[in-house]
Amino acid sequence: MRAIALLAAVLIFSPGPALAEENELSEVLLEFQRLGTEQPAAALELLDRTLGQGEPDLAGESDPESLAELYRLRTSLRRSKGDYPLAMADAQRLGLLAHQLGDIGMEAQSLFLQGTVEAEQGRYGAAMEHFHAARGLLETADHPGQLARIYNAIGVTHNFAEHSARAREYFELALASARQAEDDFLIATYTGNLATVIAATEGPEAALPMQREVYAAGERLGDASMQIVAMANICNLLVDSGRLEEADRTCPEAMAEVDRLEGSRVRAGIRMAVGKLRAKQGQLEQALEVYEEGLDIARGIVPTVHRDLLEVLAQLHERMDHPQAALERYRELISLHDENLERERQGMVEELEIRYQIERSAAELQLLRLDADLQATQIRLRNALVMGLAFLLLIAIAATGGALHAHRIQSRLRKELAARNDELEQAVSRISELARRDPLTGLLNRRALEELAEQELARKRREETPLCLVLADIDLFKPINDRHGHSVGDEVLKSLAQRLRELFRASDLIARWGGEEFLCLLPNTSLEEAVAAIDRFRADLKEHPIQTGIGPLEITLTFGLAVVEDDLRTAILTADQAMYQGKAAGRDRLVVSSGPDQDHHG
Incomplete structure (x- = not known):
């Protein structure tokens, strides 16, 4: 379902049709509208000639609002191309212009655009800071259209982070504000984004009528970009709902139309949908080719799509009995995962x-x-x-x-x-x-574990005792959050942390390593003893489900186990790879890494 969100996310950042007035810059705006989505490179060249690369100067400028509009349009174009530093620079220039004019609405728009650039790069925390700063400026002012854009931006960021319930809440706020502003373009845009969450939570059939409504609105408004993105989403929903014949008629046309756009996200996203269609039709070579095209587009530009394409490519190679190619994609996925963890x-x-x-x-x-x-x-x-x-x-x-x-x-x-x-x-x-504890679970945090791990490594070298490391990740944790809410998810995390404290030794170091990931460092423990300890924990978890406010939940984890030799980072990477292999093999298992050969415990 994630591909739907990736395709529709481009809508959040669509600036909407520019309205040129009778002024000195009206010819530029009219020319930009004429070029539109048909010739984005020519449109960008037009803006570059008009604006240059320097800071905005209001001296002698009779129409600062149109000047701001041009900076906003160029920010959107540069962001769509993946030119993020240049897009951020233009968004900040818009903020400088807003400061010179004392215009709160324009300042909020600058913050909004800076947030969209951060979100496109997967920097969700930084994006949220910009969006909420803009929201603070607008909620006390009468700007329902701009406020709708901010609510929608926050919703899309939650959607990127796979927080579907929160995303839906903000999309509904955005839609309500758009209706208050009586803006048909925004209403259609946010209907499409709300459809992505409904597809993820209620199924693709529930979202199809909404995306068809968006397509019709694009036709009515004369907005080709809206129609193209809606068509791409319809293609994806048809594939997910199993309507393969209808998808076969829609998807090739959608991909051809999407390639007229400059947006890397939507171009890579439609290839995920078409690749999935070909794979379901049994046309594996064609699926592989389309997925690889999408990967080339997304690599280094759209982190979330890059990650998802690596995952589906690895699975497709496994299905085609290409173990070496699958392993290479998994390694690339792990490397990308490690980069994200490091950030x-x-x-x-x-x-x-x-x-x-x-x-x-x-x-x-x-x-x-x-x-x-x-x-x-x-x-x-x-x-x-x-x-x-x-x-x-x-x-x-x-x-x-x-x-x-x-x-x-x-x-x-x-x-x-x-x-x-x-x-x-x-x-x-x-x-x-x-400062050394995770506030939710009370376990050690990363910083504390890394400090204590150095002491254990020194003792291992000094006393020549064995040292093992375990990475554990909760299986299917996101559906728990989506179905039951984050409060239940928090109960699961706290209960698992308490079980780990009870079933492992006081001398073992246990940390919350990531969102639903735990790391255990087991001093003076052989590989066989570590396996036995994890097996005891898994048996206890199977016998005694996690108790929550909605009743007992059967929770499973996938474990990766490695022996620590001389370097903690190497052991973490090895355990992480073992854990990912356990996920790929069906979850709810322990995979022991002991060099080239891996041992699976179901």
Whole structure:
């Protein structure tokens, strides 16, 4: 179903028809509209001649709104071609123009465009920051059309990340805002995007009438791009619903039309659909050829489509009995997976570092407050002693009593300060511990496990003891989230974390490694002992299903097991490859990596 989202996602970023007015730039806008989707290269060349490559200058410009429109159009074209740095630069130039004009709507549009560029590259966190910043500007203003675009952008980003329930919520908000704006183009666009989520959650048959409605709207509005993308989505839905004869009539025409567009995502996406059609028809060589074409288009430009095409190509090679080619595609998929994990890891490390700096600043502030309290108390104490000396001149006994009283005060303050320092040290210790833990499961996080793993590696070398590493991934976790909601998914993660703590030893290091992935480092454990431990865990999980708020759920995991030699990263990669082989072999199993040969435990 993911291919549907990939095809329809292009709609979110369609800028809509530009409306040229009577002004100095009207001829450029009219010429751009004439070129449209038919000649995108010529349209981009026209914009380059008009705008140049420098920063926008309002000096002597009588029509800044049309100038902003041109920057917006060029951003969209460059993003569609995969020229992401240039597209980001244009989106930021639009923001500079908005700042010069003091235009909130234009500033929100700049943020929106920057978010779309980030989302196209798979940087969903950065995209969401831009989208929500734009949303904050618009929700207090009367801009229902622009707000609809922001809601839709957030929905598409959730869809890319496979959060179908959240995506549907934002698509429905986008559709409501588009209707409030009475914008037929946006209504059709967001109907198509909502259809992608409905296809994923309710099935392709439920989404087909909606995509046909989008196609009809494109015809009515005279928007060829909308019609072409709707046709591509209809092709994909026909294949998924098993209507192969109808798909055979629709898909080739859709692919020919899509190739007129510049968008890498939709061009690669239609090839996924056509490849799937040929594979279902048993035309495996043709399917392979079309998939490879899609991979060439998506590689390095559209990360999500790149990943999905590698996966289907590996499966197709297996089906065609090409084990070496399948292995090469799986290796490429694992490498891409590792790159994504590394980006996530760097982001998490940066987030933890920022959190640590904030917490350290808070601790330092508390220390400063304690120091100020102590100084104030010392001043009061000195004043009391001076007063005591004055009274000593009058009454020696009273002065002596005052000095004794001052001594008692000083002793009490020292004890209070020592107690507060102890509390502060405990708080700092607690903060440090929290920074090492995953907030949902309470397990170690990546940073903490990597630090402790170095210690275990040093001990292994010193004492020459065995060390094993296990990667475990929950099978079919996304459908659990989609069907029952993220709260149930969180219950599953927390329950599995508790089972891992209970069934493994206290000396074993257990971490939440990714979304639904766990890593266990087993010191002083042979390969046979590690297999036995995992088998005990799997048996316990089978005998005692996970208890959730909706009742018990039967959960399975796929495990990859490797021996750690001298390098932790190599062991992780080896275990990851073993785990992926377990997924490809049908899930719910342990695959042991012991060099070239792999041992599968069902």
